[in-house]
């Protein structure tokens with residue numbers, strides 16, 4: 001019996017796929033189809049895949065052409081499979097011409113003409129089409145624009161570097177990404193939601209918890225998506241870390257400690273000019289608070305904010321301490337200090353160490369008293385997580401998984417801390433400096 005093998009993602013199975021499978025099948029008596037796993041696709045930069053592995057395998061099964069369907073999970077697996085299944089022919093579309101010649105050592109390699117005029121990417125672009133407007137500081141907005149180019153279907157059609165022309169922008173887009181100063185978020189989100197536009201807004205979403213509640217209510221009433229843009233929440237390593245903790249890998253979590261710092265030169269800036277800047281607590285606070293609220297919950301027994309201020313409301317350093325019923329947490333943030341940007345999660349059986357910069361995490365280690373049992377985890381991270389955040393937003397707009405990565409309660413809790421800092425609730429100021 002002559003065995004043929006072929007591989008692919010087979011997202012939104014189309015005519016081109018079917019034609020390829022037919023011709024591959026005709027090369028022998030038995031066809032094995034390898035379908036890429038979600039993780040494998042993500043690790044090789046294919047972040048847009050719309051259907052789950054199960055749905056994609058089902059699509060291949062329904063063609064009736066595959067005698068066997070397997071999952072492709074890692075680089076180099078093809079050689080293993082060819083040996084394991086006793087494959088005679090490896091077949092693949094001509095878009096891969098020459099790329100798999102190294103398999104000729106193990107079996108016959110055939111490149112089949114790719115069908116013109118159709119691809120999963122095109123189908124996704126059609127299905128996902130969304131015109132996005134960007135609002136805010138130009139450097140930040142440029143970064144988002146660059147990342148949006150990696151997301152099938154997302155078209156950045158309008159950009160405003162400040163709040164002017166916001167209403168006319170809303171007329172031309174389906175959704176907005178707001179990256180303006182935190183104090184402007186509330187009004188802009190409200191306008192966008194009232195105009196029937198979906199909103200992805202840079203964290204902190206608002207400076208008051210009540211504003212958060214009002215805006216989420218408004219979004220729900222209007223059937224719109226409102227999402228906080230906090231890129232760390234969308235990194236694969238970070239989400240896997242949360243799952244590991246839930247499974248009891250380090251026992252009960254007793255302490256979560258996060259640090260985020262970046263130096264900013266504010267010399268010569270006073271009064272309004274300084275207040276225009278994102279201070280430490282707005283710029284870094286939400287990121288540093290995210291794991292605390294996601295791991296220990298959003299209802300601490302007590303909270304204290306200790307800040308060092310330059311002038312006005314600009315804090316050069318803040319430490320936010322929490323006491324929970326059975327745990328403690330601390331977030332250190334600063335733009336006028338420098339420290340190691342790491343995260344440590346202490347448990348009753350072991351701890352998790354995430355090296356700096358932990359908020360762009362692609363790696364973490366689970367460590368124990370017996371070091372020989374330590375485990376290291378690595379997951380590819382592209383574009384600091386922004387492109388995954390955009391994909392999640394697009395999925396939410398198209399009716400899949402809203403607010404899955406960042407629960408609304410977490411967004412509210414972050415806004416509460418911003419509010420407490422603003423009102424001075426539980427705030428201790430270190431000696432005034434100039």
Ligand code: CTP
Nearest residue numbers: 008009010016020092093114115118119120121
């Ligand atoms: N294929 C083909 N003709 C097409 C599209 C795909 O022959 N028009 C073949 C590919 O060459 C590959 C297999 O189908 O051998 C699976 O391809 P896959 O990457 O899943 O499909 P694409 O439509 O190319 O997906 P994408 O746009 O995401 O790259």
